[in-house]
Amino acid sequence: xxxxxxxxxxxxxxxxxxxxxxxxxxxxxxxxxxxxxxxxxxxxxxxxxxxxxxxxxxxxxxxxxxxxxxxxxxxxxxxxxxxxxxxxxxxxxxxxxxxxxxxxxxxxxxxxxxxxxxxxxxxxxxxxxxxxxxxxxxxxxxxxxxxxxxxxxxxxxxxxxxxxxxxxxxxxxxxxxxxxxxxxxxxxxxxxxxxxxxxxxxxxxxxxxxxxxxxxxxxxxxxxxxxxxxxxxxxxxxxxxxxx
Amino acid sequence: xxxxxxxxxxxxxxxxxxxxxxxxxxxxxxxxxxxxxxxxxxxxxxxxxxxxxxxxxxxxxxxxxxxxxxxxxxxxxxxxxxxxxxxxxxxxxxxxxxxxxxxxxxxxxxxxxxxxxxxxxxxxxxxxxxxxxxxxxxxxxxxxxxxxxxxxxxxxxxxxxxxxxxxxxxxxxxxxxxxx
Numbered sequence: 001x002x003x004x005x006x007x008x009x010x011x012x013x014x015x016x017x018x019x020x021x022x023x024x025x026x027x028x029x030x031x032x033x034x035x036x037x038x039x040x041x042x043x044x045x046x047x048x049x050x051x052x053x054x055x056x057x058x059x060x061x062x063x064x065x066x067x068x069x070x071x072x073x074x075x076x077x078x079x080x081x082x083x084x085x086x087x088x089x090x091x092x093x094x095x096x097x098x099x100x101x102x103x104x105x106x107x108x109x110x111x112x113x114x115x116x117x118x119x120x121x122x123x124x125x126x127x128x129x130x131x132x133x134x135x136x137x138x139x140x141x142x143x144x145x146x147x148x149x150x151x152x153x154x155x156x157x158x159x160x161x162x163x164x165x166x167x168x169x170x171x172x173x174x175x176x177x178x179x180x181x182x183x184x185x186x187x188x189x190x191x192x193x194x195x196x197x198x199x200x201x202x203x204x205x206x207x208x209x210x211x212x213x214x215x216x217x218x219x220x221x222x223x224x225x226x227x228x229x230x231x232x233x234x235x236x237x238x239x240x241x242x243x244x
Numbered sequence: 245x246x247x248x249x250x251x252x253x254x255x256x257x258x259x260x261x262x263x264x265x266x267x268x269x270x271x272x273x274x275x276x277x278x279x280x281x282x283x284x285x286x287x288x289x290x291x292x293x294x295x296x297x298x299x300x301x302x303x304x305x306x307x308x309x310x311x312x313x314x315x316x317x318x319x320x321x322x323x324x325x326x327x328x329x330x331x332x333x334x335x336x337x338x339x340x341x342x343x344x345x346x347x348x349x350x351x352x353x354x355x356x357x358x359x360x361x362x363x364x365x366x367x368x369x370x371x372x373x374x375x376x377x378x379x380x381x382x383x384x385x386x387x388x389x390x391x392x393x394x395x396x397x398x399x400x401x402x403x404x405x406x407x408x409x410x411x412x413x414x415x416x417x418x419x420x421x422x423x424x
Contacts (some may be wrong), residue, residue: 013388024308101336109339109394110330115423124421130335130382137344137377 016082030058030071033084040084041093041122043100043211044159045072048232049168054159055100057093060084068092090126097123099214103135103182104140104167105154113214114223118211119157140185145195149207149217151186156214158184162206169235174200186214205231251300251409252322255280255289258313259340259378260306263395264331265289268303270398281409296329301408303330307337308379312372321385326408329387329398329423330401332394336390339394341378348376391416400424 003063013022016038019133023032028051033040043055053070060071063081083089100106101123102187108114140153163175163186178187188194207215208227210215257265265288269275285299286292295316302324308314321327332338343351352374357364381387391404400419407414 105342105345106422107336107338107342108421110342111423120422124417127417129392129417130329130380130387132382133381134383135337135341135344137341155394 012076012078014076014078014080014082017084018081025076027076028072029060029069029074029076031083032076033071033082038084040071041126042072043122043157044161045117046161046165046209046229046232048236049161049164049209055157056096059089059092061086061089094126094128097126097128098131098133100157101128101131102135103138104156105135105137106212107154110222112154112220112222112225113213113215113227116223116226119211120236128169137183143188143194144218145193146197146200146202146218148202149193149194149204150186150217151194151215152213153185154214155212156186157212158186159211160186161209161211162186162215165209165232169232170201170203170205172199172201172203175206225238250281250283252285252296252298253278253301254284254286254295254299254320255303255330256286256316256320257288257304258293258304258306258316258334258381259309260333261339262288262305264303264305264333264393267331267393267395267398268401271402272398274398274402278405279419282303295320295323301326301405302335303328303405305330305342306383307333307340308375308381308384309340310372310374314375314384317381317384319366326388327381327402328389328391328404328408329381330391331396332392335382335390335392337378339374344377348374388423389416391420392422393420394422396420396424 010025011022012025013020015021016033016036019036021032021036023035030040031043040060041057043057044052045058051072053073053200057072058071059068061083062069106119108120109173112116142150142152144150160177163177166175167173174188175186178191179185188197189199194200208229210227213225247389255265283298284290304327308317329335333340352366356366389404391400393400403419404414404416
């Protein structure tokens with residue numbers, strides 16, 4: 001048996017909120033922060049899936065730049081000084097949450113994931129006690145054509161976790177996004193009813209990674225649906241083990 | 245302390261289910277403490293007909309759904325020092341606003357004309373005229389304190405009102421959330 005080679009991936013040393021931290025050079029600022037118990041709020045990010053920077057909640061400041069950087073898709077660099085909770089960032093995160101809530105019809109009181117929702121708990125964590133923008137109240141559909149699951153577009157925040165888990169883990173790529181900007185929506189196959197999808201394997205991974213009540217199991221009533229995500233780290237680690 | 249020196253306290257509901265007021269009553273024995281600390285000058289729970297002047301704290305339950313609601317709110321705001329949006333309907337318009345995506349006309353038609361009524365007609369006499377969209381209280385008047393929750397728990401209401409009466413600013417989001 002040959003000895004296992006020791007990989008020596010370069011390490012970068014830098015600061016987050018004045019604290020000295022180090023991370024492998026392929027790691028993101030978000031990964032480095034979380035490894036050092038520094039909390040950066042996220043909604044679209046989910047460990048085990050690729051990062052996409054869709055929700056913008058993880059924006060951080062880097063000293064010397066006026067730009068904001070999404071921590072989930074920004075790699076660590078030697079010597080940078082990252083700020084995660086400046087006054088500007090706290091203000092922008094609260095604005096982002098309010099814009100998400102104003103864009104569709106989020107009614108926590110009658111939602112299937114009330115009490116188990118990442119959007120709801122993140123709003124509370126960020127101190128959002130009301131929404132300053134007018135609610136748009138768009139008329140959006142509920143597709144309940146699937147035998148086991150349903151999608152309520154009123155509750156979708158376009159995080160694309162469903163798209164990524166279906167593509168990257170289940171490799172069915174049933175889900176995708178159509179349209180642009182505020183008119184975007186997640187679709188199954190070629191915008192066909194979910195129940196008629198020929199690619200959907202009925203695995204339910206999309207339902208369980210969804211951070212809100214947009215994707216849910218049929219037969220669950222208000223507050224009855226808690227998402228089960230144990231499968232994700234398990235499948236990812238098994239796959240990594242097979243590749244090695 | 246004489247009635248004269250006590251903070252003047254009011255509550256009312258607009259487009260809501262009265263659940264927040266039920267939660268208020270759930271404060272049980274603390275209601276006796278509260279009754280000792282404030283003078284309740286207006287509420288669905290008492291018999292005063294007109295909203296009085298010089299109110300210190302007003303709890304408003306419910307979303308704003310009619311022209312009458314707007315008139316009430318403007319009067320109450322002008323007469324209240326600390327206005328509290330009390331519960332999810334007041335804070336977000338919540339369940340009453342679920343009619344918004346469909347438009348008022350379609351909703352009235354569905355409820356009053358397309359149902360199996362003996363004499364199908366949209367009510368337009370005496371009853372307040374509805375707004376096209378139900379909106380949160382803060383879209384109409386300035387709100388000083390927001391208490392999310394459907395309904396906010398009795399413990400939350402007690403903590404918030406208690407802090408305000410003690411002259412402190414409550415940390416509401418540490419106590420409750422939307423849909424709580």
